[in-house]
Amino acid sequence: MDRYIARELTLPFFFGVGAFSSIGISIGALFELIRRVTESGLAVTLAIQIFALKLPEFIVLAFPMSTLLSTMMTYSRLSSDSELIALRGCGVSVRRIIAPAVVLSMLVTGLTFLFNELITPAANYQAAITLEQALNSERPPFQERNIFYQEFQPASDNSDAQELKRLFYARRFDGETMYGLTILDFSQKGLNQVVSSEAATWDFGKNTWNFYNGTIYVVSPDGSFRNIVTFDNQELQLPRTPLDLASRTKNDTEMNIAEATRQLDLVRKSGDERSIRRWETRIQQKYALPFVCVVFGLVGASIGVRPQRTSKATSFGVSIVIIFGYYLLSFITNAMGEVGFLSPFLAAWLPTLLGSVAGVFLLLKASR
Known part of the structure; x- marks a missing residue:
């Protein structure tokens, strides 16, 4: 049963990674690169190189969304085909049925953390350097x-x-x-x-x-x-x-947790409370983002196991609504953290905590 459900989860997950990362990089990087090629004379080969370097940033953003989509599509399909009814008739509990989804989401959480620490910051920095070199505005390793x-x-x-x-x-x-x-x-x-x-x-x-x-x-x-x-x-x-x-020119998307922590130590020396809160919030976000995969996996599986007959298009639409609501809440709490209304820890982790509570509630409701 575990192998069967794991196979069913894999294909929608990779589909989600491809779909969401394609949408994200098209909006966030591709259109700008096309403009650079046509207006600034950026070489097509360099544009392709920069495109490849920016890809990890959007792939890692797609991991949580793909986890939600795959769990919702898979368990909705199993529910529509009455396979979940057969499993429950054999005495298998709902919690045991969604165990493969939880394991998958934990694996994706670890993968997201590795991307955020080892691949994405370095790729973003190299993409910025490559673009500036191509436009004859090479960024030195210090503020000029x-x-x-x-x-x-x-x-x-x-x-x-x-x-x-x-x-x-x-x-x-x-x-x-x-x-x-x-x-x-x-x-x-x-x-x-x-x-x-x-x-x-x-x-x-x-x-x-x-x-x-x-x-x-x-x-x-x-x-x-x-x-x-x-x-x-x-x-x-x-x-x-x-x-x-003056010796640092990286922004927060080009730093891993260790680099961001060193930057925070520098900012703390200034006593600027707003800048300190901003960097503390950014660091907490780097810790919190990978665990969104677990939240989305739990929520998606709990919604999917409910008795229903929904199409893949419906599952995709529901996923979009949940994703939009989560990231809207995340944007609001982060802004509240930067102005001091919430602590940096709570600003970064509150959406994840609320999502976890919602996932547990849906799971308990589906288990009845």
Whole structure:
């Protein structure tokens, strides 16, 4: 029975992977690549290469949806052909009947996690680099212009609010030296400093910044200049974080969990609560996404085993509705997590938890 149901689940699953990933990559990448070929002169061979590199991102998104489609189509077909009635007449429980679907969804969960950690981030980054090289705008391994860093501290009125502690701006960066720097320092109570410098480098031995050809303006609380100091070379004890941030150009879709965690550590040094929440939510999403396969497998199987006579087209339509509802809820909770209404953990896991509760409820109802 297990081998038979597993065979029945396999074909719809691969059909779903092909269908959903084709739809996703057509909307998310193919149309844009065609536009690049026709308008920007992107070579067709490079467009095909970029297309192949973007494919893992959409395949991994198709895994949960394909799990839902395959379980719903398979068990609906078994129910329509009265095969489930025969199995239950032999004393086989509903929970035992859907066991192959749960095992399949767990295997797909592991496969999704491997894709998200080992394949998809590297492929996305390589696709971005390949496209930029082809368009003569190769992205260096660091941010070249407008390095902007804000560091926050608790408000002086002892409230939960944050206030700006230090603002760091560099007009240009060549990988070693920053040029055209302006630093606003509000870290000392009642005394503000403005540092303007032509260039600055980081001294790894002393863990300090070396500023060259600049001026330090010390501003009194009443807004007047208390002191002005010009210098040729000045060491300043400022955080290294701007250099670390300038050295990273990947976005969250191009990072695995370890890389995203390192990025979160950098952002935490700034004290920017909104950015911290955003990265915490993104990391939790990377953990939560694979387990959607288990939720969809349980929900699809529980709906499919109910006595009914539905076509494959109906199963496909119901799957689309469930998928749309789940990802809409996920989008809403993630937005709530980023603004602080929900914790990052709850924002990422709430749709999965609600889906699990719905799956268990449907299973118990179908078992009666």
